[in-house]
Amino acid sequence: MILPAVLAPLRGAFTGGAGYLSACTSGLWMRPTHAAIVADLERGARTGADPARYDAAVVESRAAFARLVGVAPGAVAIGSQTSVLAALIAANLPDGAQVLCAEGDFSSVVLPFVHAGRGIRIRTVPLAHLAEAIDAETTLVAFSIVQSATGEVADAAEIIAAARRHRALTFADATQAIGWLPVDATLFDALVCHSYKWLCAPRGVAFLALSDALVRTLRPVQAGWFAGEDPWSSCYGADVDLAGDARRFDVSPAWQAFVGAAPALTLFADADRHALHRYTTGMADEFRRRLDLPLPERPSAIVAWHDPNGQSLADLRAAGIVASGRAGRARVAFHIFNDEEDVTRAAQALGR
Missing domain, CATH: 3.40.640.10 (Type I PLP-dependent aspartate aminotransferase-like (Major domain))
Structure with missing residues (x-):
């Protein structure tokens, strides 16, 4: 998925995000958020x-x-x-x-x-x-x-x-x-x-x-x-x-x-919410195709699959990917700070 130009300002606010597929657990902080909190702490100390x-x-x-x-x-x-x-x-x-x-x-x-x-x-x-x-x-x-x-x-x-x-x-x-x-x-x-x-x-x-x-x-x-x-x-x-x-x-x-x-x-x-929806769900659907997972009736930026023994989650983490496990499933999420390289890296970590 190519990042639409209208989403560039939002993407540009993040410092990193490569390999971070866990926005469904906790999002990454942006540079403006970090700067605002640090400035407030410093001001409060003075x-x-x-x-x-x-x-x-x-x-x-x-x-x-x-x-x-x-x-x-x-x-x-x-x-x-x-x-x-x-x-x-x-x-x-x-x-x-x-x-x-x-x-x-x-x-x-x-x-x-x-x-x-x-x-x-x-x-x-x-x-x-x-x-x-x-x-x-x-x-x-x-x-x-x-x-x-x-x-x-x-x-x-x-x-x-x-x-x-x-x-x-x-x-x-x-x-x-x-x-x-x-x-x-x-x-x-x-x-x-x-x-x-x-x-x-x-x-x-x-x-x-x-x-x-x-x-x-x-x-x-x-x-x-x-x-x-x-x-x-x-x-x-x-x-x-x-x-x-x-x-x-x-x-x-x-x-x-x-x-x-x-x-x-x-x-x-x-930000353009519809462009953001297409971008995030596009990555999620590409990941599903690589893992031969069915596409959902309504597109979702979260992909979860059965992982009762935690092997998928362990493989992702071994590859340096931040993911999560919930209710006997492995779970990844694709957000604005992710790109197609994250899709490929996660799929390869799972042998696909």
Whole structure:
């Protein structure tokens, strides 16, 4: 795959990446991210923390993520972890609600609902059958757009359509999607994304995009000072005006993480998402062809295959390739910092 010229600025922000096929585990940091964090640490050592600068990084990060998923910044809440933001949704479900999940989905998408109490029931089915399993008893469908263990891409359009027919809410995790797969958050009632994987930000920067209806009706059960309309006037007492938009669900930010996230998210928001999708999935499909693996129904930048004894993963690592193993599978991921040489090197490591 030849890198399209429109992606050159994004590729140029990375120092390396050769042999690194593990963006699905953790993305590489860009030069601007590294520089921003180092500068902040040095500044902090000399003059202490600068809250105004950190607030600006949060504003920039929120705006960039909003552009990535096609919503206004006021529809986006910030947090630190997927499970924390999922727990907000779980806490707002009615007693006895039924939540439909995909079998084998990432635990942070499922466990907040499993342990929500109040008679909330969980039902799981294979991802391919998620849409057809939605019925009149379903309150909410919770699923990852791209499955972490397998790289399988959900038929989100079919799931959304079925949920609407049965008046069920949709909650999607886009952590393994945004950064290579174009995602429109307006199609979902709630969409969560941690940015340390495909968006190459430091760990501790997560987002929750909410529909207007949920912004109006969710209870801010984890409200703190940063959920105020003016956080710096919301530090004490109970008489606090919460923000009038999704910021009322904000969790106080990890400052240095947002300093590093802001430049990375901005670069991804400026990139051509469709060109990035074609580039990454093109490499993944070429790797599948070399290993005689079937092409998926919906292209994915993640390739996973059965590796019960870990031999494939060991062979990749012996060749100096950073890969990962999940749920009895070997797993590789192709991102903007990879190229066809990575495809060839990985295939040769596996004898192909």
